[in-house]
Amino acid sequence: MASSRLVGAALSEYLVFGVLLLVGFAFVAAAMTANRLLRPSAPSPGKGAVYECGVDPVGGDWAQVQIRYYVYAYLFVLFAVEAVFLFPWAAVFRDFGPAAAAEMGLFVGVLALGLAYAWRKGVLRWR
Structure with missing residues (x-):
């Protein structure tokens, strides 16, 4: 039952x-x-034309893109993710104790080593 x-x-x-x-x-x-x-419905040939960012398309459809834009975007995402982990941890830091402080220090240290490596290789130099 x-x-x-x-x-x-x-x-x-x-x-x-x-x-x-x-x-x-x-x-x-x-x-x-x-x-x-x-x-409202008012179809016209102008509305059906190709449109890209307010500029009429001219030339070919292939263009080179500098890799440095992607590197900066990747570094931004990397440090934004670090902040996502770091801020909540800092809010409850006293509850965790020294072991958690050591783990967060290791996390930030690895990120700092990566940033130092990128800096040393000249990746962050804008040309």
């Missing part, structure tokens, strides 16, 4: 999920339909 109540409770939870899923799909379908019915 108890197992049938558990099964019934689990099925009712799935039923609630299914109803919410259907309501979500219905809401999206209603919004899309309202958009189609209410929007």
Whole structure:
């Protein structure tokens, strides 16, 4: 008897999920339909033209990109991720003790070694 109540409770939870899923799909379908019915429509050849950043496309479609842009972006992401780990750790620093301080020191040290290596190789020099 108890197992049938558990099964019934689990099925009712799935039923609630299914109803919410259907309501979500219905809401999206209603919004899309309202958009189609209410929007203005004025097609023209200018609207169908190729457009890129407000500039008419000219020339070929192949261009070289400097790798240094990617290096700076990678370093930014690397240190942003470091900050994501460092700030919450600093907020609860006193609760962790000296072992956690040593581990975070090792983490920051490895990142500092990587930054020093990139600096020494001249990767950070803008040319």
